[in-house]
Amino acid sequence: MGFIHRKTSKQTRKLKTLLRLAISRVAVARRPRLARKSIATSDVGQLLALGHIDRAIHRVELVIQEGNMLEAFEMIELYCKRLIEKSEDLENPSECAEEIREAAAGLMFATGWCGDLPELLFAHAILTDKFGNDFASAAKNGTNIVDPLLVWKFTGNATNMELKNKVAKEIATKNMILLNFSEMTKANEDGEVPYHQDLELGMP
Template structure:
């Protein structure tokens, strides 16, 4: 007889369903009391962060508070549904199809069971409903198909989406008002109103180019100089420094280049440093020659004496 009941989805689920629902209700009450204590501590910590001016930490912590509050609200509705189904287990057992007045409660329990890891009894109830009504009924509630009646508040509260900036700001204001904190929310409002930047494609506007002075900007043509022929190079000046001869081409003016374009200040500094280095080398070679002459004179005097 039990095999025929399983084939026609009319298994006797009454006693086991009652036991699991009773355990789930007791567990939900314990978890709610524990979560209440945790929420009070978390809200107090956020109030301390706001009072000490540590708003960035408060903006991060408030997301966890919102998540815990959503779970608390979802568990409260689940507790009501479990009590509702528990009182009507005989009706479920006597009818093959799910009654219309129980469809929302049954579908909501099926949807919430895999999303509430700390309520394992709901998974057992979900499996019992699957034995009673079939896998298609379970899939329809789990996947939120149009013909299901899952409670919309449970769907919203058990979602994993990040809360919006408006919701986080309202919770922060509520905490500040609860603990009588004079908090200026202008900075947090500006932070929440910022649009996220697409960092994968890079910044849309490059502001660093606007800060570069015009004198340091070089045109693309100036970056690639064409090689000059021997006729274009002009006369070459030879500066003799002892045994070394340095050749220096015609110098450009500080303001205008040979092509009629302004020369940057960096190029002028390089030319001036090159000239100073050549002059210093010339003076050093002259001093070396004078020293060598003095040494020769002293040696000649010693030989004569």
């Protein structure tokens, strides 16, 4: 006797198709962002090596922005795959496990931030029909069940000086550039970033 599988509605099948297309689109959208992040990271390393700390710190913003989008894409891809694998559960949204609701909410939130993924807009309409307007409203605002990490990846402040210093320090370490970040941090707190900082190349 074979296993009995629950049937999925036409609406759910359409959602699965959209999510598969979104996964393919993520792969395409990821490539230019990887390139931009790689170029920006290289630029930061060169600027740090030359002692142009202020320019390097400014360039770090692009590294952070592209990095955040790449990590957001990873989460979106994971959510798409989760909903595809558990599509049968979407026939009874009120009984969905929390991981399914989180995936649905995450994709709905991402819709407003991902022009690179137009399929999400159509998926959003189907998910709204399934989970209701209240759920959609909470997802749009990034509240309730939306993963705070995903919200931060889209809305986080890439100009935060503490974050920029942290990323610059990581790049300096990777490139074996020794910097006096304690003095740089003090300069930042005083409202300025020095144009040139004594440094040396070598093993950290």
